Amino acid sequence: MLIxxxxxxxxxxxxxxxPLGAENMDERxxxxxxxxxxxxIVRTGSLLLxxxxxxxxxxxxxxxxxxxxxxxxxxxxxAAGVQAHLDRTGLLPPALPGDxxxxxxxxxxxxRFYAQHANRPVIIAATRSIGLLLRPNGRCxxxxxxxxxxxxxxxDTAFSAAYKAQLHRAAQxxxxxxxxxxxxx
Numbered sequence: 001m002l003i004x005x006x007x008x009x010x011x012x013x014x015x016x017x018x019p020l021g022a023e024n025m026d027e028r029x030x031x032x033x034x035x036x037x038x039x040x041i042v043r044t045g046s047l048l049l050x051x052x053x054x055x056x057x058x059x060x061x062x063x064x065x066x067x068x069x070x071x072x073x074x075x076x077x078x079a080a081g082v083q084a085h086l087d088r089t090g091l092l093p094p095a096l097p098g099d100x101x102x103x104x105x106x107x108x109x110x111x112r113f114y115a116q117h118a119n120r121p122v123i124i125a126a127t128r129s130i131g132l133l134l135r136p137n138g139r140c141x142x143x144x145x146x147x148x149x150x151x152x153x154x155x156d157t158a159f160s161a162a163y164k165a166q167l168h169r170a171a172q173x174x175x176x177x178x179x180x181x182x183x184x185x
Contacts, residue, residue: 138155
């Protein structure tokens with residue numbers, strides 16, 4: 001009498017059935033290990049890629065922040081020199097004081113005269129446009145409002161709008177000043 005061995009049949013590729021034998025089981029174990037290794041490689045690669053991109057963004061953001069901080073430190077030194085001269089003489093200096101004066105575009109005599117008579121903040125010095133990567137490009141400016149000199153960071157769009165408005169107000173001021181008859185003693 002033959003003793004028959006009962007072997008369950010499992011579907012392969014949806015249509016064929018093969019007996020669950022030892023050699024088939026080894027192939028399936030090997031294939032599952034290969035799939036597990038591939039998943040691990042994909043997960044690890046994805047994690048490294050995302051971590052690398054986030055780290056690069058953090059480094060670039062930090063670079064932009066440091067650039068602004070260094071430029072503002074330079075601007076505060078020049079603004080303090082202008083404030084000291086203004087407090088001492090009551091007039092804006094003819095040239096921007098400090099070692100960083102070459103980095104600024106300083107106001108002309110007419111602009112300085114308007115700044116001392118204006119009732120709004122007036123830009124009296126500005127750096128060239130500074131290119132940043134993650135933040136909007138901008139520049140450091142020195143403004144005069146009344147008797148107070150301030151330094152601040154302005155984006156290029158904010159600077160353009162403020163400077164155009166300032167030029168318009170300065171032209172109006174000059175027109176009003178020249179339209180009045182001179183006052184004689």
